[in-house]
Amino acid sequence: MSESTLRLVWVYPDLLSTYGDRGNLLILARRAQQRGLPVEIVEVRSDRPLPATADIYLIGGGEDGPQALAAQRLIADGGMHRAVNQGAAVLAVCAGYQLLGTSFYAKGARCHGLNMIDISSDRGPSRAVGELAGEIDPRLGLPPLSGFENHGGRTHLGPGVSPLARVTTGIGNDGQTEGAWHGKIVGTYSHGPALSRNPAIADLLLRWATGHDRLPALDDTWSDRLRGERMAAVARPA
Ligand code: GLN
Secondary structure, eight states: OOOOOEEEEEEOTTTSOTTSTHHHHHHHHHHHHHTTOOEEEEEEOTTSOOOSOOSEEEEOOOOHHHHHHHHHHHHHHOHHHHHHHTTOEEEEETHHHHTTSSEEEETTEEEEOOOSSSEEEEEEEEEEEEEEEEEEOGGGOOOOEEEEEEEEEEEEEOTTSEEEEEEEESOTTTSSEEEEEETTEEEEOSOSSGGGTOHHHHHHHHHHHHOOSOOOOOOOHHHHHHHHHHHHHHHSOO
C-alpha cells in the first residue's frame, strides 16, 4: 500500500495511562506499518494543546482524580472534538470512555463530560473487576470481544449510540451491554491494552482512518492464543 502518513494521537499519557494503555498505541502503529502505512505518533501531555488534525485519537483509563482533571482540560482544549467533527476516529478505554459522554462520577462528584457521544455514567453497587467478554454488534463484523475490566462506574446509553457488544461475561456498561460506538468513535470498558486481545478492533480503526474496506491479513497467532486461553478460562470458572 502506498499512503499518506497516518497520524495517531495518544491523549494525555501523564493522566490516562494507568493500566498499560500505551499498548494500544504500539499495536495500532505496528499493524499499520506491517501494511506499509507510514505512521506518525504524537504523544500529547495534558499541559499541551491537542492537534485538531489527526486520524486516530487514543484515550486511556485512569483513577478518578486524573480522569476529572483530564475531562476539564479536554473540554477547555476542544481539539479532539474538532478533529472528530472532521472525521477522525477515537478509541476510548474505561475512564477515557466515560469522559466522552455527557457526565460521569469521580470521587463522589458529578463531572461534565465532553459531550462527544450520547452516554452518561454513574456509580454501580460494587466495583466491576474481572474478565469481560461479549458478542460485538454484528454490523461491525468483528469476532467476540475479550478483555479485563476494572471500574466503579456504570454507563447508560442514549438513543444516539449503539452498544459495542452484548455482555456474555462480566459487567461492562450495566451487565447487559458493553461499550458504545457511534460514527468512528469506539468506547470500551476492556481495560488498558485492549487491542492486544482484540486486534480486529485495531483493524476496524485503521479501516475507518484509511477508508479501505479491507486490509491485508496479519499473523495473529499470539493474540489468538491469548484470546483462546481467556475465553476457555471464563467458560470453565475455577
Ligand atoms: N475512574 C473510573 C471508574 O472507576 C474509570 C476507571 C478506569 O479507567 N479503570 O469507573
